[in-house]
Amino acid sequence: xxxxxxxxxxxxxxIHNITNQVVMNFTANGLYAIGASPVMANAKEEVxxxxxxANALVLNIGTLxxxxxxxxxxxxxxxxxxxxxxxxxxxxxxxxxxxxQSAQRILEQVKVxxxxxxxxxxxxxxxxxxxxxxxxxxxxxxxxxxAAQAHQKLGVxxxxxxxxxxxxxxGEKVILSNGHPLLTKVTGAxxxxxxxxxxxxxxxxxxxxxxxxAVSYYGIAAENAANEQQLPGSFQVSFIDQLYNLKSEEINRxxxxxxxx
Amino acid sequence: xxxxxxxxxxxxxxIHNITNQVVMNFTANGLYAIGASPVMANAKEEVxxxxxxANALVLNIGTLxxxxxxxxxxxxxxxxxxxxxxxxxxxxxxxxxxxxQSAQRILEQVKVxxxxxxxxxxxxxxxxxxxxxxxxxxxxxxxxxxAAQAHQKLGVxxxxxxxxxxxxxxGEKVILSNGHPLLTKVTGAxxxxxxxxxxxxxxxxxxxxxxxxAVSYYGIAAENAANEQQLPGSFQVSFIDQLYNLKSEEINRxxxxxxxx
Amino acid sequence: xxxxxxxxxxxxxxIHNITNQVVMNFTANGLYAIGASPVMANAKEEVxxxxxxANALVLNIGTLxxxxxxxxxxxxxxxxxxxxxxxxxxxxxxxxxxxxQSAQRILEQVKVxxxxxxxxxxxxxxxxxxxxxxxxxxxxxxxxxxAAQAHQKLGVxxxxxxxxxxxxxxGEKVILSNGHPLLTKVTGAxxxxxxxxxxxxxxxxxxxxxxxxAVSYYGIAAENAANEQQLPGSFQVSFIDQLYNLKSEEINRxxxxxxxx
Numbered sequence: 001x002x003x004x005x006x007x008x009x010x011x012x013x014x015i016h017n018i019t020n021q022v023v024m025n026f027t028a029n030g031l032y033a034i035g036a037s038p039v040m041a042n043a044k045e046e047v048x049x050x051x052x053x054a055n056a057l058v059l060n061i062g063t064l065x066x067x068x069x070x071x072x073x074x075x076x077x078x079x080x081x082x083x084x085x086x087x088x089x090x091x092x093x094x095x096x097x098x099x100x101q102s103a104q105r106i107l108e109q110v111k112v113x114x115x116x117x118x119x120x121x122x123x124x125x126x127x128x129x130x131x132x133x134x135x136x137x138x139x140x141x142x143x144x145x146x147a148a149q150a151h152q153k154l155g156v157x158x159x160x161x162x163x164x165x166x167x168x169x170x171g172e173k174v175i176l177s178n179g180h181p182l183l184t185k186v187t188g189a190x191x192x193x194x195x196x197x198x199x200x201x202x203x204x205x206x207x208x209x210x211x212x213x214a215v216s217y218y219g220i221a222a223e224n225a226a227n228e229q230q231l232p233g234s235f236q237v238s239f240i241d242q243l244y245n246l247k248s249e250e251i252n253r254x255x256x257x258x259x260x261x
Numbered sequence: 262x263x264x265x266x267x268x269x270x271x272x273x274x275x276i277h278n279i280t281n282q283v284v285m286n287f288t289a290n291g292l293y294a295i296g297a298s299p300v301m302a303n304a305k306e307e308v309x310x311x312x313x314x315a316n317a318l319v320l321n322i323g324t325l326x327x328x329x330x331x332x333x334x335x336x337x338x339x340x341x342x343x344x345x346x347x348x349x350x351x352x353x354x355x356x357x358x359x360x361x362q363s364a365q366r367i368l369e370q371v372k373v374x375x376x377x378x379x380x381x382x383x384x385x386x387x388x389x390x391x392x393x394x395x396x397x398x399x400x401x402x403x404x405x406x407x408a409a410q411a412h413q414k415l416g417v418x419x420x421x422x423x424x425x426x427x428x429x430x431x432g433e434k435v436i437l438s439n440g441h442p443l444l445t446k447v448t449g450a451x452x453x454x455x456x457x458x459x460x461x462x463x464x465x466x467x468x469x470x471x472x473x474x475a476v477s478y479y480g481i482a483a484e485n486a487a488n489e490q491q492l493p494g495s496f497q498v499s500f501i502d503q504l505y506n507l508k509s510e511e512i513n514r515x516x517x518x519x520x521x522x
Numbered sequence: 523x524x525x526x527x528x529x530x531x532x533x534x535x536x537i538h539n540i541t542n543q544v545v546m547n548f549t550a551n552g553l554y555a556i557g558a559s560p561v562m563a564n565a566k567e568e569v570x571x572x573x574x575x576a577n578a579l580v581l582n583i584g585t586l587x588x589x590x591x592x593x594x595x596x597x598x599x600x601x602x603x604x605x606x607x608x609x610x611x612x613x614x615x616x617x618x619x620x621x622x623q624s625a626q627r628i629l630e631q632v633k634v635x636x637x638x639x640x641x642x643x644x645x646x647x648x649x650x651x652x653x654x655x656x657x658x659x660x661x662x663x664x665x666x667x668x669a670a671q672a673h674q675k676l677g678v679x680x681x682x683x684x685x686x687x688x689x690x691x692x693g694e695k696v697i698l699s700n701g702h703p704l705l706t707k708v709t710g711a712x713x714x715x716x717x718x719x720x721x722x723x724x725x726x727x728x729x730x731x732x733x734x735x736a737v738s739y740y741g742i743a744a745e746n747a748a749n750e751q752q753l754p755g756s757f758q759v760s761f762i763d764q765l766y767n768l769k770s771e772e773i774n775r776x777x778x779x780x781x782x783x
Contacts, residue, residue: 021282024282025287025448028283028448029447032445032446032448033446033493033494038448039353040283040323040324041357042326043324043359045327045359046359049356053356236494237498238495239494
């Protein structure tokens with residue numbers, strides 16, 4: 001089967017992002033690079049109309065406010081009604097009470113297709129924080145168990161990113177190990193992945209395939225960029241170049257799937 | 262006559278931008294690159310004072326909110342009172358009711374010097390949308406007719422950007438065909454042009470000359486950047502470099518004027 | 523004594539930035555580059571909790587609103603209570619009444635560790651504007667006198683940046699002359715320095731040492747970047763690379779201290 005990036009490039013899906021102020025520019029440029037059409041719109045007065053127009057919706061709470069959470073719920077409901085996929089990125093959930101409560105509010109009112117976060121965020125969202133203290137550290141935690149438990153608790157498809165990426169959808173699991181540590185030096189690398197996921201979900205009904213193709217595409221583009229540039233400013237520029245330039249056949253050659261579905 | 266970029270570089274006009282969150286950073290860096298002084302200020306409490314200090318004002322509704330539209334009107338009125346040029350960029354007008362109504366509110370209360378948008382936006386603003394369906398596509402629409410009709414309806418100078426750029430001021434038309442498709446891969450390329458236009462309007466009373474010099478300068482800088490870099494991340498960096506570096510004599514050599522005033 | 527950049531890299535201090543919308547992305551990437559961990563959070567509902575978690579707090583009024591100033595005060599008080607250093611960046615103070623009053627409000631309610639601004643901003647903040655008209659120009663003003671007077675009036679440690687940087691803490695003064703004019707072509711160069719200062723303050727109690735090491739590190743990274751790239755787009759990318767890459771021993775070799783403490 002051909003890689004879904006071809007569908008993204010052909011269909012140029014419109015991705016409506018309600019995202020944080022830090023990463024808006026990088027997200028828009030990253031979406032353009034993969035061939036999608038980004039739109040950012042945050043006002044409660046228009047997000048419903050915009051989400052209904054879009055081919056996928058991204059809700060990201062990186063710099064949330066009460067008003068923005070209200071708008072996210074309006075947009076999310078409109079997307080649900082239109083049958084449009086919704087990606088939720090719970091940035092920093094668990095760090096403050098407000099973030100945790102806002103994330104819960106969104107999940108209660110919006111049916112999300114997929115949640116993308118790091119292990120700490122997913123654990124916090126699922127109420128499993130105690131289990132995974134220091135999870136970004138030594139790797140002494142069983143990430144697969146966390147993924148399975150969080151998936152069961154939340155009842156949503158998950159993309160848990162880290163040194164390895166765990167993708168889980170209706171009990172089926174894919175583990176990928178593409179990517180590069182320089183991504184952790186670029187602000188919004190996780191946020192952009194959430195929006196890239198949305199673009200892939202916009203062109204297929206096969207959620208696990210969309211997640212697999214998006215995450216592997218993203219990781220291999222990062223590897224190629226790190227091959228070109230070893231310092232973070234130049235790496236970021238090259239990463240956008242690679243997101244634009246990466247070919248299907250190269251992905252098939254470079255994908256590192258630890259476990260397939 | 263020497264190119265107005267020299268005046269921009271010499272006078273370093275202060276450009277007050279009330280613009281969208283996606284492009285603020287790129288806009289500020291682009292304005293610095295051409296030699297202007299950007300300032301961003303959005304609060305209703307201060308925009309009047311800031312607009313009165315500035316040499317030109319840009320109103321861009323890319324990520325509008327009700328509060329921001331109120332601030333735009335306060336700033337626009339202060340600019341009008343001070344005789345300061347105002348550029349309006351109706352990003353995405355027509356996509357949602359809120360955008361369309363907000364754009365109308367602004368145009369009713371602020372006298373703008375120039376509107377910059379793509380054909381779809383300008384058509385929507387002038388109530389001509391039906392005429393130009395698919396306007397960004399095959400080029401089967403007579404863009405010059407659209408420009409003339411919109412100019413008459415709106416009563417404002419227009420810069421309509423696309424594969425060709427149509428500039429129209431008090432019935433006089435200039436058509437330019439500089440620029441490069443990679444600009445469509447960089448978020449905010451249109452928004453930055455609106456701010457660059459403002460910088461050129463700040464240094465002359467000759468509106469058509471300002472529009473011509475700004476649009477040709479911008480397009481030739483993009484061509485030079487595309488000569489250096491063919492991928493969008495690197496292109497964007499090179500574009501800022503070229504906006505800084507482009508020489509008057511090179512513009513005169515490279516300008517492609519399909520029709521002059 | 524080893525350079526404090528080593529401590530920043532080792533401890534990866536969490537820097538909470540309430541900053542302007544223009545520079546958020548650049549600030550976050552710059553903080554990652556030096557080895558710190560940026561977090562941006564602006565909502566009144568969470569800034570207190572976030573500031574208490576952080577190792578330093580930055581308050582920057584570049585695109586202030588009433589609501590944001592309220593949030594800054596909440597965060598500032600939480601930082602004060604926790605004994606966390608606070609850097610204040612009074613962007614554009616003096617340009618509008620709202621900016622001036624907001625800056626005063628913040629300084630009345632929050633005990634800041636250090637203020638970073640250019641001569642005009644510091645003079646305005648200290649009510650010394652009349653003395654320093656045209657201060658960014660010919661250098662006919664005695665900057666050291668301004669620094670001393672502002673330090674006495676404000677009772678706060680100061681970093682006054684310009685062609686020379688004056689650092690003053692409890693009456694002790696350090697003057698540095700590293701840096702490069704291309705920094706003035708990159709939006710947020712001053713704002714990022716304020717956040718870098720916060721990262722250095724987070725790893726020591728020696729305020730003057732933190733200020734000296736942060737400002738010299740920043741300036742030398744800019745010099746190295748300007749050595750690599752002479753145009754502003756490429757310079758900005760290279761500057762992030764250099765902030766990541768600069769070695770302690772190189773700083774000791776390149777620091778230009780006009781006067782030490």
